[in-house]
Amino acid sequence: MPAELPSFDAFFRAESARLARALCLITGDPMEAEEVMQEAFVKVLERWDSYPPIRDPKAYLYRTAMNGFRRGRRRAAHSSRQDPPLQSPDAFARVDERDAVVRSLRTLSPRQRVALVLTVMLGYSSEEAAAIMRIRPTTVRVHASAALQALRRSAGEER
Amino acid sequence: MNDRELLERAGERMRQDMRPPEEIMQRVHRMRERRERARKVGTIVVAFAVAAAGFGGLLAAFLGGRPERSAGQPTGTVTTANVRNLGLAWTGRFAPAVNTPNGQYPVLPDRPVVGDGMVFVSSFTTIYAFPQDCNVRAGLCAPAWSYPIGAQQWYMSQPAVFGNQVFVTAVGQVSGSNVVGSDAHLYAFPVACGTDGSTCRPNWTADLGVGQTLGVAVSGDGTVFVDGYSQSTSPRTGFLAAFPANCTGVCHPLWKLRLGGAVAAPPLVGEGVVAVSVESTSPSLLVFPTACRGNPCASTPAPVAKIALSERFYPKIIWSGIIIGSTPDSVAAYPSACSGRTCRALWTSLIPDTWGSDFSLYSGGYVMVPSPIESGHQVRLAALPVTCPRGSCQPAVQATVPGGRLTARSGNVIFGAGSGLFAYESGCLAAGKCPSIWTGIKWGSAVDGVAVSGGTVYATSGYSGLLYAFDLSSGPMRAPLSIAPPKWAGPPLGWVIGAGILLIFLVASALALLAKPDRMPLSVRDLWRGPWGATALLALCVFVFFAIHLDLVHLHFGSGLVQTTMTASMMRYAAFVLVGTAIATAVGWRRLLFFVPAVVYSIAPGILGGGDLTCTNRDPIAIGSAWMTRPTCYGGVVYLRQLSVRGGLLGILTDLALALIPVLGLMLASHLKGRVQAPAPKGNSAASTIAVAIWATVLVVGASQLASAGQHPLDPMHRLGTLVPLFVAGAIVGVSQRRWWWVLLAFPVLMDGALADTLRQTL
Numbered sequence: 025m026p027a028e029l030p031s032f033d034a035f036f037r038a039e040s041a042r043l044a045r046a047l048c049l050i051t052g053d054p055m056e057a058e059e060v061m062q063e064a065f066v067k068v069l070e071r072w073d074s075y076p077p078i079r080d081p082k083a084y085l086y087r088t089a090m091n092g093f094r095r096g097r098r099r100a101a102h103s104s105r106q107d108p109p110l111q112s113p114d115a116f117a118r119v120d121e122r123d124a125v126v127r128s129l130r131t132l133s134p135r136q137r138v139a140l141v142l143t144v145m146l147g148y149s150s151e152e153a154a155a156i157m158r159i160r161p162t163t164v165r166v167h168a169s170a171a172l173q174a175l176r177r178s179a180g181e182e183r
Numbered sequence: 184m185n186d187r188e189l190l191e192r193a194g195e196r197m198r199q200d201m202r203p204p205e206e207i208m209q210r211v212h213r214m215r216e217r218r219e220r221a222r223k224v225g226t227i228v229v230a231f232a233v234a235a236a237g238f239g240g241l242l243a244a245f246l247g248g249r250p251e252r253s254a255g256q257p258t259g260t261v262t263t264a265n266v267r268n269l270g271l272a273w274t275g276r277f278a279p280a281v282n283t284p285n286g287q288y289p290v291l292p293d294r295p296v297v298g299d300g301m302v303f304v305s306s307f308t309t310i311y312a313f314p315q316d317c318n319v320r321a322g323l324c325a326p327a328w329s330y331p332i333g334a335q336q337w338y339m340s341q342p343a344v345f346g347n348q349v350f351v352t353a354v355g356q357v358s359g360s361n362v363v364g365s366d367a368h369l370y371a372f373p374v375a376c377g378t379d380g381s382t383c384r385p386n387w388t389a390d391l392g393v394g395q396t397l398g399v400a401v402s403g404d405g406t407v408f409v410d411g412y413s414q415s416t417s418p419r420t421g422f423l424a425a426f427p428a429n430c431t432g433v434c435h436p437l438w439k440l441r442l443g444g445a446v447a448a449p450p451l452v453g454e455g456v457v458a459v460s461v462e463s464t465s466p467s468l469l470v471f472p473t474a475c476r477g478n479p480c481a482s483t484p485a486p487v488a489k490i491a492l493s494e495r496f497y498p499k500i501i502w503s504g505i506i507i508g509s510t511p512d513s514v515a516a517y518p519s520a521c522s523g524r525t526c527r528a529l530w531t532s533l534i535p536d537t538w539g540s541d542f543s544l545y546s547g548g549y550v551m552v553p554s555p556i557e558s559g560h561q562v563r564l565a566a567l568p569v570t571c572p573r574g575s576c577q578p579a580v581q582a583t584v585p586g587g588r589l590t591a592r593s594g595n596v597i598f599g600a601g602s603g604l605f606a607y608e609s610g611c612l613a614a615g616k617c618p619s620i621w622t623g624i625k626w627g628s629a630v631d632g633v634a635v636s637g638g639t640v641y642a643t644s645g646y647s648g649l650l651y652a653f654d655l656s657s658g659p660m661r662a663p664l665s666i667a668p669p670k671w672a673g674p675p676l677g678w679v680i681g682a683g684i685l686l687i688f689l690v691a692s693a694l695a696l697l698a699k700p701d702r703m704p705l706s707v708r709d710l711w712r713g714p715w716g717a718t719a720l721l722a723l724c725v726f727v728f729f730a731i732h733l734d735l736v737h738l739h740f741g742s743g744l745v746q747t748t749m750t751a752s753m754m755r756y757a758a759f760v761l762v763g764t765a766i767a768t769a770v771g772w773r774r775l776l777f778f779v780p781a782v783v784y785s786i787a788p789g790i791l792g793g794g795d796l797t798c799t800n801r802d803p804i805a806i807g808s809a810w811m812t813r814p815t816c817y818g819g820v821v822y823l824r825q826l827s828v829r830g831g832l833l834g835i836l837t838d839l840a841l842a843l844i845p846v847l848g849l850m851l852a853s854h855l856k857g858r859v860q861a862p863a864p865k866g867n868s869a870a871s872t873i874a875v876a877i878w879a880t881v882l883v884v885g886a887s888q889l890a891s892a893g894q895h896p897l898d899p900m901h902r903l904g905t906l907v908p909l910f911v912a913g914a915i916v917g918v919s920q921r922r923w924w925w926v927l928l929a930f931p932v933l934m935d936g937a938l939a940d941t942l943r944q945t946l
Contacts, residue, residue, distance in 0.1 A: 033208065040204045045194030054200035058207065065211040066218070125193035145190040172186060 032072045035081060036065060043089060046141045050093055052130055060096060064089035086146070087156045090138055097134055128178030132171050135159075139167035140175065259638035259655050261593040263608050266621045269640060270658025271651060273324040275313040277304045278648030294541075294589070294632035295641040295650060298344025299374040301327065302636075303351075304643055304650050305339040308332055310351050312376065312383070313650060315639065324652075328377035330370070330385065340449065345401035345428050347374045348386060352396040352409055367391035369399065369409050369426065369434070389426055389434040394419075398449025400457070401428060402473035406437065408457045412445035419445040423459045425475065437475055438483040443467070448508075453501035456487060456519050460508070466492040468506070470519050487520045490527065499542040500550055502569050505529060507550050509537040514552055514567060516576070530576040532567055540588040544569075545609070549579060553588045553599070562588055562599065566612060584617040585626075593635040600633035602626055603663075604642050604651075623653050628666035 030038075040061070047057035067088045071078050078084050129137055135157070142153040143164065150168070154161040201207075261269065296303045302313045309331045317324035332339060332353045340352040354367045369389040376383035389409075396411030405428040412421040421442035426434050444463020451458040458470045470488035496515065498508040507516045514537055516529040532552075540553045549566040565578035587601015595609045597617075604624040607617035624630055629646040639654040647666045 036208050036211070037204065040207065041198070044198045044201055044204075045191060048197035048201075049190060049194045054197050057197070058201045062207055062211055062214070065207075066214045069211060069215045070218070125189060126197065129193075141190065144186050145194070147187075175186060175189065 032069055035068075039082060039085060040065070042146070043085065046086075046146060047089060047093065049126070049129055049141050049145070050090075050134070050137045052126060052137075056096065060089055060092045063092045083152070083156065086142070086148075090142075090156050093138070094134070124178045125175065128174050129171075132174060133167075136167045136171040136174075139164050140171035143168045144172060261596050261606075261635065261638055261640065261655065263594075263596055263620065265655055266596050266606050268655045268658040269606075269621055269623065269653040270656075270660045271623075271664065272639065272654040272657040273317045273652050275302075275304075275311070275317065275324040275326060275650040275652070276648055277309070277311040277326070277643070277650055278306050278645065293341035293643075295634045295643050296342045296344055296349075297634055297636035297641065298349065299347055301344075301349075301374050302634075302641055302650065302652070303342040303344065303349055304632075305342050305351055306645070307338060310339060310342060310349075310370075310372070311650075312349070312372075312374070313652075314378075315636070317652070323649075325380050327379075328372075328381055328383040330372060330383045332368075332370075340396065340398040343399045343401045343407075344374065345405060345407070348372065348428060349374055350399045350401060350407050350428075352391070352399045352411075354395055367394050367396040367411055369396075369407070371407070371428070371430065371434075387430040387432055387434045389424075389430070389436065391422075391424065394422075395445075397446055400450045400452040402452045402455075402457065404473060405429065406473055406475065408450040408452055408473070410446045410450045410459050412442075421446040421459075421461055423450060423457070423469075423471070425457075425473075440471075440483055442469070447495045448497040451498040451501055451506065451508075454504065454519060456501070458488075458498045458501065458506050458519065460492075460496045460498055462495040466495050468492055468496055468498065468517055470506070488518060488522075488526060490517050490521065497538055500544055500569075502544055502550070503548065505569050507542065507567075507569065509540070509542075511538060512536075514576075516569065516571065530571040530573055532565070532571075532576040532578065534565055534578075537588075541590045543590055543592055545592070551590065551592075551597075552578075553584070553590055555588065562586065562601070564590075564597075564599075564612065564617070580612045582612040582615050582617050585619045587630070589630065589633050591633045591635040591640070593640075596620075598633050598635060598640055600624075600630040600642055602630070603628050604630050604633060604640075622663040623660070624651070625663045625665045628664070630666075 043061055043064070044057060047061050048054055051057045051060065064085055068078070068081060068085050071084070072081075129140075132140070138157055139153060142148045142156060143150060148156070150161040150164040153164045153168075157164060259265070293305055297315065300315050302315055304311045304313070309329055311326040311329045313324055314327050338354045342349050342351045344350075348371050350369065350371050352367060352369050367390075369391060371386045371388070372383050373386055391409060391411055392413060394411050394413040396409055398410070400408050402408065407426040407428050408423065409426070410421065410423045412419045421444055422439055423442060423446070424436040424439040426436050442459065442461045444461045444466070447460040447462040447466070452473060455473055456470050457473050458468060461467050461469060468488070468490040469486045470490075471484045471486050475484070492510075494510050496508055496510055496517075498506050500507045501519055504519050505516050506519050507514065509515075510531075512533070512535045514532045514534050516531075517527075518525060518529060534552055534554050537552055537554050543551045545551055545566065548569045550569055552565045552567055553562045554565065555562050562584055563581055564584045565581040567576055568579055571577075584597070584599050584607055585605040586599020586603060586607075589600040591598045591600075592609070596606050597609050599605050599607065603622065603626040605619040605626075606621040606623075607619055611617040623640065624642065624644075629644055630642050631645050632641075632643040634641045638656075639652055642651045642653075643649070644651070644666050649666075651664065
């Protein structure tokens, strides 16, 4: 039994804000980020007191969240091919667009965004990020490096 | 501001648009509850579906199918041109469709005998007469008459028809004694004894004394011959008695000869002589004239041939002054009349295992001898020239034919029966292999007798308790018949235990689902690891073993059905392992997973019984396939065990379906929840193995002794012989911590039970 684990609610409170920020940057959409986060926490909760215990709940949470994001994107791409969405003016989006960082993140590929957030913002090593993203560490480093350059360019413009 | 802070600030700005964390947390809890509910419902639905499949298998196995029904009149003669038009005309029941309460089958029918417009079938206790032209209007053809010999009687010979009478001998236990003494009687019934199914009253009866009788035969001049032996003397004294067919009341023999030993076979009558085979320390074949001197007979006849034999002999055919029959390992021919030095075998042919085969005579002076072959379900039919030169006789032609050792002939069409009912053309013998040109009853169905009369083929099966009549006006058949296993008429022990086991499985599922829904670490991938992988490997080993040793098994049993028995046994073991593993996993005893195969296999026989089948008892371990086994009992002794392929497969499916109920539940739940890894064995596996081994051994030995006291056929030493290698293998597996070593557990199991018996008896 995972006796050393805190309660799920405590874990949620400790990790939700950080995960929410990461997902907001990765998805570029707070609503989507909330959905992915919710799904990831449900999965963690289901495994919370199962046997064998989760060795690293935090890593499991981020892996699940990244998988959820990837799955969601795949599903969205599939449905947009079948039924292209209408371009509607979105007030929140317009506000977001004013943020240069967010704007520059939008120009990156989803993988670059994930690599950047995991390594730079969350502080994972490229090996840990590779395990979460299920790609090779060198690929993580390439993606993160490219994303960082784009971010710095946009940060310079904002300053 | 560094890159991280830049990102965090941007992320934080966006996060402001999300719901408050507390609200999200509540939504997470609600979602989880909803999903758990959905999973439970789905899993329970699947579990019940599998349970229904298991029950369906049981129902199918118990209730079986009914043969097709049609009406028809016997017409014409069966030839190769029209044999395919044979179809089921009617069926007649000569035994209940159910088993007796003590598990003993009540009947073992002989070959049906046709005469004077009637078909006669004798079972252990009753003779039935069916009209040949039975016109079925509603279901089965009702017998015209029958005669139950009595509850104490347990063996009745094949009937013999002469004129308007049918003769049969019967043996039964003497009242008040066990099986040491028995009364033997000869009965003569009028053929036209009734039409309404009434009990016939015999024309006359004869008391043959305390002893056994082997059969009855009638000569052309109306003399009824009966042979047998007395059980009241030691050594046994045989007799041959002659009665006039036209006797009345209580009949006394025309003459009765005392023979030097017990007789080995029914009397053989033909060409004016009657031959009787005596088995003793110096076996002999005695031949007497059938004609009686004087009226009444002035004296007992003198033998026209007295031949010293080297071993017991079963005379089957007499033709042109030559008596041909079986010895335990060959076919032999003797003269029907001889004196002095001429009284010895004319020829012998080394064809083994023909004692229970039907011999038949063919044009050109050939006797057809069926014998089982070592592999496959077919038999070899050899044509031996009756007038073979002295010495060793070689078959003129021989071929592999379908069916079995029971044969009947119509022109150039031969019907082979035993494991099914087939027809083939006699001309194919020269080609070495005879394909079936008609199949009346599927392979695997037990047929106990076959006869042909005119355009009708009759077959009996004690398995179904039915007489089948196939004629030319009722076909062609859409599909061959399949004889279903008999129904169980005893106390519903099997149902109770089956339902109990099912309930246990359901409870295990329910426990896993309801009590600790999150403690089910199984996944589909895990099925091929640890104990699951071991079970798969076990099954693989079993089948590989059978593939390698197929001929070995056939060598001893001469029947492919034995494989099914053993396969079922192995699969039953695998099913138990699956169940035990599922339960241990469900309740969280993960260490026990590594001992489950050994423990479950050991405990199950101790708790449920020996898993063997006798004439008087069906052990409750037979939760699936063993329900379908068929013992053939003579006076309470198992003579042969057979298992229908259909019954065996249904049993296997039933076992697996029962076992898979919790497994499927766990799999489904796990699949819905996501994949996790099963842990490798660690720590105190070896110590736990030894502890469990001691516990299980004590339990099983104790249970075995209790079972033995209750006359259960459960041998503690036999169990120990299984347990020791099992636990040694278990300990090695526990210590080694290597998953693939689970396969070691397969080998002791392979050496258990039927397979070990087979090997022992074969080697």
